[in-house]
Amino acid sequence: MADIYHALSAEARRLILDELLERNGQSLYEICNRLIMKHGMDLSRQAISQHLEVLEEAGLISTERDGRYKFHYINTAPLQEIAERWPLKGQGDPHDDLD
Amino acid sequence: MADIYHALSAEARRLILDELLERNGQSLYEICNRLIMKHGMDLSRQAISQHLEVLEEAGLISTERDGRYKFHYINTAPLQEIAERWPLKGQGDPHDDLD
DNA sequence: TTGACAGGCAAGTGAATACTTGCATATAAT
DNA sequence: ATTATATGCAAGTATTCACTTGCCTGTCAA
Secondary structure (H helix, E strand, O other): OOOHHHHHOOHHHHHHHHHHHHOOOEEHHHHHHHHHHHHOOOOOHHHHHHHHHHHHHOOOEEEEEEOOEEEEEEOOHHHHHHHHHOOOOOOOOOOOOOO | OOOHHHHHOOHHHHHHHHHHHHOOOEEHHHHHHHHHHHHOOOOOHHHHHHHHHHHHHOOOEEEEEEOOEEEEEEOOHHHHHHHHHOOOOOOOOOOOOOO
16 A cells, blocks of 8 residues: 555645545546636646546545446545654643643 | 645655654754664755755744754644544544545 | 864755656447 | 447656755854
C-alpha cells in the first residue's frame, strides 16, 4: 500500500476526495465534470484517472466495476494514521501529555 | 501559509516531526545527528535545513533564535484541518452521518 | 583577534511526477 | 452490426522538487 502523504500532496486529489465525500460512488466521468464545473480544473480525463489510481493505491478510495462504469468510494480510515502519529496536544483529549 | 500536505509528503520531513515530538526544541545540528544516527539518513545539513523551512512555512514548526543556535518546536495544530476536512466515519463521533 | 562552531544564501543537477496525446478495449444503445 | 459511451494503456514532455556544492554571515571561546 503506497503512502497516503504522497496521495494527499496534490490539490487535484484532495478535491477528488472532497467530491466523493459530498457524493460517494461517482464514476470517472462524473468526477471529471464536477471538478471542471465546480473548481475550473483544466485537466484531461486521463490525468484524473491517474489521480484516482494514486488514491486507490493509498487505500483512500475503493472501486467497484459495473458494466462500463467504474464507481469510486472514499475511505478515510487510512487518515487516522496521521492523527495518531502526531497527536494534537492539549485540545480536548485528556490522555495527551501536556508540557 | 504554505500547504501542510506538501510539507508532509517527504519522509524526511515526517521523521523530523517524529524527532521533535520525542524531544522538542532541537537545533539544526541536533536534528541532523539524530536523523543520521537513528534512521541512517544520508542527508546534508542544508537538505535538512530546507526541510525545516518547508515545515515552518506550513506552520508545523516554529523557531526561536538564541545566539548562534536556532531551536525548533513542533506544532501539530495545523494537522487538525485534515481530520476536519475528511472526517473518519462511524468511529466514535456520534455526529457523523452513517451511510 | 583568531579560529571553531552554528547557521544562511544561492545556483546547479538529477530524479520524481503531473499531465498530455494517441490508440485500444469493453459495454451499451440503436 | 454499427455507433456512441466509459474506461484503460503506454510513451513522451515538462515541471516540480529534493539534494548538493561552494561560499558567506554571525556567534562564541581561547
